[in-house]
Amino acid sequence: MTNSPDSTRSLDQVQRFLFDSTAVRGELTHLQQSYQEVLDRHEYPPAVAKQLGQLLAAAALLTATVKLEGTLSLEIRGQGPVSLMMAECNTGQQGGDQLRGIARYQETPQGQTLQELTGGGQLVITLDPSQGKRYQGIVALDKENLALCLEDYFANSEQLPTRIWLEAADQKAAGLLLQQLPDDANNKDPDAWNRITHLAATVQKDELLDLEPLQLLHRLYHEETLRVFDPHNLEFGCTCSRDRTADALASLGQEELRKIIEEQGQLETQCHFCNTVYTFNKKDLSEIFNQPGADNLPEGHKLH
Known part of the structure; x- marks a missing residue:
């Protein structure tokens, strides 16, 4: 196994790797601090927290898989006790993807599995690149778990055989993705896909959550010629800001905002993701309308 020259360690990261002389690539992600920060902002029941952790791990894996520069979001729209679940990965930040x-x-939902919590529904995958067109795909939540639903997406939409393993427990989340690329002249091992996915299927929940990436890869593939790249750091981060909120409020109109401030003394908006509250008064109102307005409130905000 060829190791990366970068020895920087992080509790939250995506580790890319590929198998030499094959058409197989993979990614491994571990989330700890970023997942804990999500949970610290909301008191989710254990079953909901588990599914949200898996969704966050999936968002990290898919962002690295499609090599997106921009924002990737996974949004579950359920028909059961859990009506909405969303994970978003925003790339290009200084400390790592957010x-x-x-x-x-x-x-309090009584179910444990994805099907029991959502009652079916759909998964919406949105790719919003910094440059280029926005893409959106819809996947039915008709499989036993999120990993199987995502595997169907790659098989049907991308025509790329893909296997995914997702776990979350004890404020830790992790994921493993393997993908078979289109055959090319460098593929000298046509049996590699079956062998590599068979080995990955032996991974245990505790191994995926607790072992460091290189340890886990060595456990699974010590007999393979594996090339490991520099890990990519991840962190919790929210895209909301006071300036963005102020710009968006302008779309409500100066008269409407003035009425709210006169009735309540001030205007407050709160981000659903990070719970940050932004407060605006009469003085702020004049500053808002010296700036160009936006089309709508930032996603995940509510007025008070």
Whole structure:
């Protein structure tokens, strides 16, 4: 196994790797601090927190898989106790890709599995690149777990055989993705896909959550010729800001905002993702309308 020259360690990262002389590539992600920060902002029931952790791990894996420069979001729209679950990965940040997530549910859900919590529904995958066209794909939540639903997406939409393993427990989340690339002249091992995925299927939940990336890869593939790249760091981060909120409020109109401030003394908006509250008064109102307005409120905000 060829190791990366960068020995920088991080609890939250994506580790890319490929198998030499084959058409197989992979990614491994571990989330700890970023996942904990999501949970610290909301008191989710254990079953909801578990599914949200898997969704966050999936967002990290897919962002690295499609090599997106921009924002990738995974949004589950359920028909059961959990009506919404969303994970978003925003790339190009100085400290690493930023993750955030949220779930909405009715009372305390009694189910444990994805099907029991959502009652079916759909998964919406949105790619919003910094440059270029926005893409959106819809996947039915008709499989046993999120990993199987995503595997169907790659098989049907991308025509790329893909296997995914996702786990979340004890404020840690992790994921493993393997993908078979189109055959080319460098593929000298046509049996590699079956062998590599068979070995990955032996991974245990505790191994995926607790072993460091290189340890896990060595456990699974010590007999393979594996090339490991520099890990990419991840962190919790929210895209909301006071300036963005102020720009968006302008779309409500100066008269409407003035009425709210006169009635309530001030205007507040709160980000659903990070719970940050932004407060605006009469003085702020004049500053808002010296700036160009936006089309709508930033996603995940509510007025008070």
